[in-house]
Amino acid sequence: MKWTPLITSLVLIAAVAPAVPAAAASTIGAAGLSGTGTIGAAGVSGTGTIAWRACGTEPGAECGTVAVPMDWAKPDGPAISLNVTRRKATGERIGVLFYNPGGPGTGAADLVRDWAPQFFSPELRERFDVVGIDPRGVGGSGQLQCGKAVHDPSVTQFPATRAEYDRLVAHNQAVGESCGPMIQYVDTGSVARDFDAVRAALGEERVSYLGRSYGSMLGTEYARRFPGRVRAMALDGVVDHGMSSREMVRDAASAVEDAFERFAGWCERTTECALHGRPVAQVWDALVRGAEKTPIPVAGGRPLTAEELRYSAYAMLTIAPDFYGGLARGIVEAERGDAVTFGQIRAEALDNPATTSAYRAILCQDIKPEISGFLELRARARDIARRAPHMRGTSEFWDMTTGCVGWPASPANPQRPVRITKAPPVLLVGNTHDPATPLAWAESLAKGIKGSRVLTSDGDGHTAYLRNACATASIDRYLVSGTLPAPGTVCR
Numbered sequence: 001m002k003w004t005p006l007i008t009s010l011v012l013i014a015a016v017a018p019a020v021p022a023a024a025a026s027t028i029g030a031a032g033l034s035g036t037g038t039i040g041a042a043g044v045s046g047t048g049t050i051a052w053r054a055c056g057t058e059p060g061a062e063c064g065t066v067a068v069p070m071d072w073a074k075p076d077g078p079a080i081s082l083n084v085t086r087r088k089a090t091g092e093r094i095g096v097l098f099y100n101p102g103g104p105g106t107g108a109a110d111l112v113r114d115w116a117p118q119f120f121s122p123e124l125r126e127r128f129d130v131v132g133i134d135p136r137g138v139g140g141s142g143q144l145q146c147g148k149a150v151h152d153p154s155v156t157q158f159p160a161t162r163a164e165y166d167r168l169v170a171h172n173q174a175v176g177e178s179c180g181p182m183i184q185y186v187d188t189g190s191v192a193r194d195f196d197a198v199r200a201a202l203g204e205e206r207v208s209y210l211g212r213s214y215g216s217m218l219g220t221e222y223a224r225r226f227p228g229r230v231r232a233m234a235l236d237g238v239v240d241h242g243m244s245s246r247e248m249v250r251d252a253a254s255a256v257e258d259a260f261e262r263f264a265g266w267c268e269r270t271t272e273c274a275l276h277g278r279p280v281a282q283v284w285d286a287l288v289r290g291a292e293k294t295p296i297p298v299a300g301g302r303p304l305t306a307e308e309l310r311y312s313a314y315a316m317l318t319i320a321p322d323f324y325g326g327l328a329r330g331i332v333e334a335e336r337g338d339a340v341t342f343g344q345i346r347a348e349a350l351d352n353p354a355t356t357s358a359y360r361a362i363l364c365q366d367i368k369p370e371i372s373g374f375l376e377l378r379a380r381a382r383d384i385a386r387r388a389p390h391m392r393g394t395s396e397f398w399d400m401t402t403g404c405v406g407w408p409a410s411p412a413n414p415q416r417p418v419r420i421t422k423a424p425p426v427l428l429v430g431n432t433h434d435p436a437t438p439l440a441w442a443e444s445l446a447k448g449i450k451g452s453r454v455l456t457s458d459g460d461g462h463t464a465y466l467r468n469a470c471a472t473a474s475i476d477r478y479l480v481s482g483t484l485p486a487p488g489t490v491c492r
Helices: 004-011 109-114 122-127 162-177 181-185 188-202 214-225 245-269 280-293 306-317 324-335 340-349 353-366 374-387 396-403 439-446 469-481
Strands: 061-069 079-087 095-100 128-133 207-212 230-236 296-298 301-304 426-433 453-460
Touching: 061 109, 061 188, 079 109, 079 188, 095 188, 095 214, 109 128, 122 128, 122 469, 128 188, 162 353, 162 374, 181 353, 188 214, 188 353, 207 214, 207 469, 214 230, 214 426, 230 469, 245 280, 245 306, 245 324, 245 374, 245 396, 245 426, 280 296, 280 306, 280 324, 296 340, 301 306, 301 340, 306 324, 306 340, 324 340, 353 396, 426 439, 426 469, 439 453, 453 469
Parallel strands: 095 128, 095 207, 207 230, 230 426, 426 453
Antiparallel strands: 061 079, 079 128, 296 301
């Protein structure tokens, strides 16, 4: 989830818009954290209050800021300045489209400013003022950066002994304490309130929303809190925030294993695969076992541990099938004694101090680990290892669960049942072989949102928008006209 924008920027998939599948049965109707200064409640409820200025390298972008309370329970307290970018509709305008690319830890302001053609179809750019907001603690909205590295290769997230577990807990606590007091205020509930403050500052009664990956959690929270402010909402790569951490970890482990098996099957069928003709699963398992004994050298960097190897491979599987070839070559390189490709992925997925700090702090405010101690964590690890014999239970949800054990700030917005009855119909999109957010999560979240519809994208990798032509066209049509895909629609 944390590298969702990387998927599009690396692969550079252009949007295409063929005919949309069968007509739908329902519609929604057309049309730094400075810590200084204070704002009153009226300061976040005015209209048309953003002072826009031209910005960016590509013409047409406007940038501005919106002040919101650091603590929404104290609206007259210290304020945060949110970084906002807008690109006005190039044609007949419907309204405002908010966008969140996922993460958490990745902002949208720069993407809207400099990369709009890579992230939005021509139709959306024609019909909407596309607005990107850096959530609090992210990017230009006061980047949260912890003083201690979130990832320490010497601290295992799969502790086999109580001493290793105690070290993990102590590490997490130390990381959290190094981030400063802002970690108490970066929960997604607060971000949803920030987004509504931007809506008010724009002078809009209602907004449309496109959220990918973690952006689905944010969209769900916005619809839960402000259902009357939603015109249309499409969530792609869905996280069901009503699930327990045990369920999330279990489902995610199975999804990652499925993605690995799909990769192995591709290599078996494809002569261009660097592992073609070899037993891919056995080669991989041997590589992981070797890394457990001796980390694999990386030219110009520190050696790669077995846990880093698995996590980097998972990151590449989220960009499947585009990165299948790169994953195969990376495995061969590592076999030969230089895990340079995996080292490059590790640098973004695990070692980037900006994205990893915000990622950890935000999710520890949203995900309750529900781990009572070493024995429970060990039992969960054994369970997911049985479900995922090759990837050993590696997933982002294992990372966030184990990464939040011992975190010094209790979750402000933990998982709870989703019951949304007053928002317009919501479109939920899921890939059949998504390693990060299983399709089943879109289906389970749909049960909690009245009138919602699931669109299935039959394919690999994480999220479908601009990666599957049929899904892209269906999402665009819904956001523009309010027309939902027919029940049971599958995009292939």
